[in-house]
Amino acid sequence: MSQRKLRLGAFIMATGHHVAAWRHPGSQVDSGVNIDHYIEVAKTAERGLFDQVFVADTPGVGFHGDEEAFSRQGRVSYFEPVTLWAALSAVTRHIGFVATASTTYEDPFLLARKFASLDHLSKGRAAWNVVTTSADNVHGNFGLDRHPDPASRYEQAHEFIDVAKGLWDSFEDDAFQRDPVSGKYFDPAKLHALSHSGKYFKVAGPLNLERPPQGYPVIVQAGSSEPGRELAAASAEAIFTAWTSLAEAQAFYRDVKGRLAKYGRRPEQLLVLPGISPVIGRTQEEAEAKWAKLQSLIHPSVGLNTLHTFWPDEDLSTWDLDAPPPYIPEPPPGRNSRAHVVLELARRDRLTVRQLYEYLAGARGHWVVVGTPQTIADRMQEWFENGAADGFNVMPPVLPESLEEFVDLVIPELQRRGLFRTAYEGRTLRENLGLERPVNQFSVKGRKVA
Template identity: 60%
Template structure:
């Protein structure tokens, strides 16, 4: 039995200019960050200097901003940004240890093409790739040749089949399938090449994949859904789950619930790491941190404020409201992101927010937990969740970039290390090794070798 103290895992969740809705306006922000490779390279290297496990970018198959108000559209910084796999392939060459989590949609992607891209990224990065599996809550079907945005239940049913199919494709070649014997002239052992021959509800794919098995066996599987089908998908397939929780009690409930589902899939509690998001606003004193927070909030233009509210109150005319009116109940009947809607609904109801307080609460981190304070107070908050059954890891959401990530690495990480909560050096070379996750065996090889073993035992 290991006596090593449990270690916290850290990810840097990167939104080009920062997570705050008005981050790009801050004097310290890199305004052109979305298409600035030098900016992303520096961020990845800063995170690696801090010994973070991974960097992560969220992504959507279309423009994120769905504002109807032209004034709001022209004031948002989320119009254009790099496609994540392309970005991470480039940055893997400027780093050596940190992992790269790319978002890709099971609703709007193709399993075979996605399997190729992530297998390639894992080889290019030498075993540091991860796939954030999303079903895409927003309706972006107008950009794709499909009849419309699938219903919530259908999206998750498709995702279940999609993930299994992609894993099967990654197993197309056993680890030692490529002989590459120059003397004999034999390059490939055909007995170790496998067709998935998949025929399911949504997909029909023969295989094999035309990329060798990923360095990690499978890139690390990440998931972020917190609805009932999202929790079940995570318990069956995910190895990290990104969560959004506002209170310790909610985080503990989620942690206990999802970990409690693992046994039915033959999995242990250490095979899934739960990573809440945290939006840290730092200052040398509490007063300085609060001043930094207030300044950030002052940068939100009124059109952006009303657009944030309109996004959450779809179908409700807000024209008769003022920002100082109590926030009305949010609609609960939606086919979009059900878990995030519940999160912000609970936030409004628990705190009796006005519309102004509501938009300010979600302008920071869209429902993730905001912590304002000194480096010691940020570390205290993280330690409390980590040691009380609410988190295995944290997805750090810097308010503005690049400075907020640099400040966290230089000011908070040393405190976590001093308390024995976080590493001084990387444990391995692959993302799996650093996260303490096992390398999965090839499913086809297991099937092939089970029969002889059974005969010997008999």
């Protein structure tokens, strides 16, 4: 039996995950709209044999706080993910592309069509990060009077995914003969209209594009709330999550894997990929100096603004930066799981206001590891071998610099330990992730269901 290997994704946040990354000399300051930057990053990740690259997305400009802080944040202009990945698929051969798209603010037919197109264009390297959109400031972009509540958003998401899968199955795998001699292009008996009529969607189908090379693009889910875990157990093949301690990560891993059986699924059919933001130095002192340099670039107004979501009704400018927060609230109903992680961190480590925003500035509550390549590999190995992760979503603090350092310094250390591949195993993202290709719901072993 071959040894279990780490699965690695590169989570690409334009200039990098640190809130002040755009000010760092190792970043590309206009990266959000610079295709050459993304080409460089994708090729670096592929050189490092990453499984996939991932971009988050929200359908609007999201910001809470004053104009001073707003003017200093570098994440207001960036490409739409599927369009970006379609361009990058032409200049790469192996790496997969995870694009975020919302089940609350997208149309299922159009989404199914564009992700099927991306899977064909990339020859089987597309993945969909399913989100319900937690931000409550985008509904006006879609003619709505208010943002739907979490319960209805997740209920809608389950139906949306079922519709998308049904549309991807419109054509059976062997529907197209394309035989010039007989003149027969395809078999109409192997084309299926979905005819879906549900609580949220009414979609006739069929999709006007043959089945994607992977059957379905790989389905990813990001989030660790109760409804998020249930959605992942029902439908996702990878889940992105955020934890800051081994014990918390192990508990989450056991919980989400334990939910799969009721949906007729096996534990290996869902990959758990926590976020890790590595700050890498050839010595510990060098790594800590890099981290200190990044932290020094945070303007206090920007730092305080990272806390606004947890204290939305407070005037944070009056707080003493070097004292603990005056109080630590319980997250209100409907707040996403990240709030629970961050506020528990503040309680557990008794952080000052400055320490809390400095921690959030690095990776918004994800696990930040500052150290040598060996130290970072040690921590990853510990989580991987002790039931906390199947791999990691690597979140470079500064791009392109931090990803290049990870590929050049950490990847060889993981390979030396036998934890990571030395060559791509397959042609599609599913094959490289070790995931099965789904069977078309309208056929069984190539035979049409009556």
